Amino acid sequence: MTDRVPRLVERARRGDAGAFEQLVRLHVGVAFAVARSVVPTRADAEDVVQDALLRAWDRLDQCRDPSRFKAWLVAIVRSVALNHRSRERRFAAVSLDAVPVPMDPSSDSGGGLARREAREKLDRVVNELNEAQRAVLLLHDLEGYSHAEIASQLDISNEMSRRYLSDAKRLLRARFAPDEEDAT
């Protein structure tokens, strides 16, 4: 993997879209986790990931050290996500999260509704975390990053990474505790 990424970057720079596709496959998960840690919804995060990957394709020549492609891409994703968030704040008088989404009856079968409600609740609780806690939680639990890798990506210490994860999990536990479930 260490050698593979720089080689793919070099090929992609020469216009090899297949090589770039492999880079996208390798990094789409981390890109999503970083985007979702900044923007409030899954749909926003997917938009950000697409825009960021297109920007990366356009600017591959600016990736000075291909062996650090992931860090370079994460910086682009974060920048696009922050722009997206500030644009949304400027134009959205009402948060989209507050607007009920009409249900598509054909999409629900059996436990689908319960699962979707659980996911929506999880989304809301994750949004209660601060940005750093969210980023650490998503990189750790979604992408399986170690604290050392997270610390390197987010430019924080290992200890801070551990603390953010612990705080995030404490909040999740509290929000999903049986008493809290009854209250919601």
Added chain:
Amino acid sequence: MTNPPDVSEIGLSPGDRERLVASVMQRIEARRASPATVLATVGTWALPAGSLAAAALVAGIVAISVSRPPTPPVAAAAVAGGSFEQWVQTGQRPSAAEVMAVLVAEEADGPQD
């Protein structure tokens, strides 16, 4: 003690990943296939170094021909038939080149009436 919920629920499923990758690659392919990209590629690779002016000229000519709307079939027929009356009847507005083509044709054929 309650276990925290499974956060992977809000992550990308394998299907989501495929959809996202496909969408990104489609947008990249669409860009690569656009006329501007093709022209830039031709201008950069097909012509020898130092002939940037020629590349710009070729790009300009192709861009004009790409941007100019195709001649409407009726106007083309009118040019072929060489009749101003047809243009008037159909309401088509011929280009200067089309008018010239008809004038030349009429002059060669002599007066119609």
